[in-house]
Amino acid sequence: MTDEHTSIPVEPAADVGSERLAAALAERDIPAVGQALRHDYVVVPVTRDPSGASQIAVYGAGEPGAPVRYDLYVFSSASTFAAFVGDAPAREFALQTGSSLGPFLEQHRDVIGRVVFDPAGPHAVQAAVEDVLAVLEPQVTDDDVAWVAGAPETGGGDGGSGRATAAAGDAAAGRRGSAGAAGDRAVGLDLALSKDWAVIDLTDQATIERQAAQLVADQLKGLPPSPVLRAEMTRWLTSSGQVAAAGRGRFMAFFLRRNEEAAVALTVTMYWHELGPEIGGRSHLDAMTDRIRSRMAEGEELVGATSTAGPFVRHTRTTSGAKEVGGEGITLLVTDYWLLFPDRRGLCLLSFSSPHVELREQIQLLADNIVLAGSWVMESAAA
16 A cells, blocks of 8 residues: 555544444344345445555465465444554545445455455454355345335345445435544545546646656557657647646546547546535535536536435536647537535546537446446545
């Protein structure tokens, strides 16, 4: 893990996670554990690779002399995670749907030997990877709406639906919204970007210049030398990054898929807005929604929805490219996604833009899928 937080003690937060998973673990009720995993959120520890990207942390296990197998630790709440990490410097965690553990376990089942729930107690339970995958399988008796409403489900079973519905997302967002009282803070939003995306980190000027130059070099590889084109592309990317960084941008990513017949140009920029506590019981997302609605022009679209990352609004419009980055005269399709922090103390903006206005439906579908698959990275604040 590249970021060190040795001076930050963990603040227990029992309301972040799944109360029903904790209850099922206490009762050793395997069908109930499966239902909680399929419907609710869990806490998983994360670490960071050398580039700063977060990833799920696993832990070495196995008998001495035997091939190394790893444990995946899953926590029913931030408080059980806090009991496990103690004073360890690595204390970041991600809040994600239990059902999302399935693809991760499938991908790494050859090196992960078991899944351990709440390893520091009070009701630790361990299971084989195959058993966890079994309880995550789709089950016709699952009812997301009944789960959110607190109604009992019939059939129990060992399977479940793969995704939480919008209603389930709303309920989970409400629980996460109460996390501010426990001190847990959102420190990042992970996006599942494929290899077709190239990312430029906006944290400092030197990084922007270096990564812009590398991106241009990669794109022009194999083409005849063109110093002018290389210089212009590098200038445009660097200037775009500087403008985004000045607006609290964290990164820009460029969609680079192309073939012999066509290329698709699409950019996403993440902006991070720390706004502090809500005022008057009105969320920052509600305030932003009202502000956007009051300024909307004809042809613009504003819709609200909920993903596993919580509530958000999507604002779609066409606009002219920015003059300061050479975009004058170019009509752009812009889709902004405003997401409320789980601690309700700020907003994350994911702004997608493309000159392919005629591909609005396809581009919006791609952007929707990226946002819906996003997951927050949380960190415990000082006690």
